[in-house]
Amino acid sequence: MKEFLLDLxxxxxxxxxxxxxxxxxxxxxxxxxxxxxxxxxxxxNLSKDLRLKFADEFIAQPVKILKSIVSxxxxxKFLFSLSDGNLIEGVLMRYKYGxxxxxxxxxxxxxxxxxxxxxxxxxxxxxxxxxxxxxxxAVNRYLGGGLADKRKITNVVMMGxxxxxxxxxxxxxxxxxxxxxxxxxxxxxxxxxxxxxxVPQMYKLAEENLHVNLTVSLHSPxxxxxxxxxxxxxxxxxxxxxxACQNYFEKTGRRYIFEYVLIKGNNDTEIHxxxxxxxxxxxxCHVNLIRLNEVKEKALKSASDKDAYRFMGVxxxxxxxxxxxxxxxxxxxxxxxxxxxRYLDDNK
Numbered sequence: 136m137k138e139f140l141l142d143l144x145x146x147x148x149x150x151x152x153x154x155x156x157x158x159x160x161x162x163x164x165x166x167x168x169x170x171x172x173x174x175x176x177x178x179x180n181l182s183k184d185l186r187l188k189f190a191d192e193f194i195a196q197p198v199k200i201l202k203s204i205v206s207x208x209x210x211x212k213f214l215f216s217l218s219d220g221n222l223i224e225g226v227l228m229r230y231k232y233g234x235x236x237x238x239x240x241x242x243x244x245x246x247x248x249x250x251x252x253x254x255x256x257x258x259x260x261x262x263x264x265x266x267x268x269x270x271x272x273a274v275n276r277y278l279g280g281g282l283a284d285k286r287k288i289t290n291v292v293m294m295g296x297x298x299x300x301x302x303x304x305x306x307x308x309x310x311x312x313x314x315x316x317x318x319x320x321x322x323x324x325x326x327x328x329x330x331x332x333x334v335p336q337m338y339k340l341a342e343e344n345l346h347v348n349l350t351v352s353l354h355s356p357x358x359x360x361x362x363x364x365x366x367x368x369x370x371x372x373x374x375x376x377x378x379a380c381q382n383y384f385e386k387t388g389r390r391y392i393f394e395y396v397l398i399k400g401n402n403d404t405e406i407h408x409x410x411x412x413x414x415x416x417x418x419x420c421h422v423n424l425i426r427l428n429e430v431k432e433k434a435l436k437s438a439s440d441k442d443a444y445r446f447m448g449v450x451x452x453x454x455x456x457x458x459x460x461x462x463x464x465x466x467x468x469x470x471x472x473x474x475x476x477r478y479l480d481d482n483k
Contacts, residue, residue, distance in 0.1 A: 136219070137194045141169055141265030141272070142308070145317050157185070163317065169195055170318035172276030194218055198269030200277060208462075215270055217242070221259060224295055225270045227278075233289030234278065238270045240306055241297025246331045248352070249364045250396055250427055250435050253296040262297070264308035268319075275319060283320045291321060294329040294350070298367075300336035310345050323347045329394065334371045337379040341386040349383050350392040350423070351376060355402045356410040364402070373414065380420070390419040396427050397438035397446060408449040415455055422450055422457040 143151060149162035161181070168178045175181075175190045189195070201222070202214040211227040223239040244251070245258035271288055280287030291313065293299045299306045306328070313321050327348040330337065340349070353373075355361040361368040380391045393415070397403045415422065424447055427437035438446070443459045450457040 137192060139197045139218075139263050139265040139269075140165070140189075140193045140195055141197060141268050141312070142263050143265075144312060145315065155188075161185075165189075166315075166317055167282060170272060170282055170315075172196065172272045196269060196273070197263070197266050198223075198273050200273050203277075213270075213274060215239075215273065217262075217266060223262070223270070225274065226295070227274055234287055235290040235292060236271055236274055236288050237292045237295050238267055239295035239297050240267055240293055240299045240302050244297045245301065246298050247366050248331065248354075250398065258297075258301075261302040261305055264305045264312055267305065267309040268312050271313070271319065271321075282318060283316070286319050286321070288319070288321065290325045290327075292327045292329070294327070298331055298333065299328050300330045300333040300340070303336050303339065307340075307343055307345070310343075310347065327392070331365055331367045332371050332376040332379075333367070334375045334379045337376075338382060341379075341383045346387050346389055348389060348392065349380065350394055351380060352396075353393040354396050354398075356407060356414050360402065364398070377414065377418070381418070384419050390421065392421045392423055394423050394425060396425045397443050398427055399436040399438045399442075401435065403438040403442055403446055405449065408446055412450060412453040412455060416453060420456070422455055424457060424459045426459070426462060 140148065140151075145162060145166045148166055149159050152162045152165070153159055164180055165178065168180075174195045175186045178186055181189075197218045199216045200213055201216040203211055205211045209229045211229075213225045213227065215223050215225060217223065221242045223242055225239060226237040228235045228237070239262065241261050242259040243256055244254040247254040247257075271291060275281075275286055275288045278287035293306070310323050310326065313319060313326070314323055323345040324347070327350050328340075329350040329352060331352050337349070340347075352365065353361070353376075354364050356373065358368065358372055361373065383389070383391060395402075395411070411422070424443055426440065426443050427435060447457045447459050
C-alpha cells in the first residue's frame, strides 16, 4: 500500500523529499498543499513530472467525502471513503462561534458499548494519523476554508466511531499534526478527546503536554451497572478513572468532562443522580448529560426531555456543573456508526 503523506510532519516530509533527490524547500510547498486538501494533480507549483513521481509512490488525500446529509437544524453528517475501501463518518456542527467537526479514530470499535452502533461489527482497523487529519481537511475544503486563520473548522471533537485511546500513537501524532503552524493549525485546547476510560492511556496522555479537553464516557456512577453498559468497565473501576482524571487535571490544569447518556429506566433515577453527586462533588469537572440517540439494533430508549432536565436540576442544586447537550442531527441518524451501517446495508 502507498504511504500517506499526511502522516508526515513537515520535518519528516523534508527528509522524505531530500532522500528522493528533491530540494528541501519543496517540502513546505507540498505540506501546505496537502493541508489545504489538494491532490497531486492540483499542485500546479510543482512540475508535471514531479507530481507523477509522487503519485506513483504516495497518497496525497486518503479521505474523500462520499456522501453528506444535512439536518433541519443545520448539522451535517459525512460519510467518508478511505483509500482501502473502508467507510467512516464525521459530523459537522455549526455554532455562532464557528464550526466543530466530530471525527472518527477507528473503522468500527471494540468497546461494544450497549447504546452505540459503531461497535456492532467490532474493530476493523485503526486509522492512520493522516486519515484522522484527512477528515478535517476534506470538510474544511468542502466549506471553502484554507489554512490557519482562514480555516472554517475551528474546533474538533474526537467522539466519532472508535476509541481514541485504543489508537493511542496515531491519535497523539494526529494532534501534533493538527496544531502545526504550517498547516491547519488548530490548537489542542480546541480539541475534545472522548474516552471510555482506558486508564493507562489517560496517564500517558497527561504527560504529552498537549492539553486537550479530556472527556470520559461515564454513563453510570455504579460500577456493576456501568459494566452492563460498557464492557470496558470490567477492566477499570470508576475510582481508577477518577484518579486518572485528577492526575490529568494536576498535570495540565484542564478540568475534565464526564459524558452521561441518559437511558430510560436504566441510569436516570434519583439514586443515580445522588450517587453521581457523591462521586463528583468538589472535583474540577463538568457533567454533560446526553439524551440517547436511539439505535434501531439496540433495545435501549432515551430518557425524556423532562427527565433529562430534572436530572440536571438535581446535580446543579448539589453544586455540580452540568448541562443537557442540545439535540443535533436526530433526523439524519446523528449517532456514531448509523449512516455507515445503513449505507453498507443498502449497497450489499
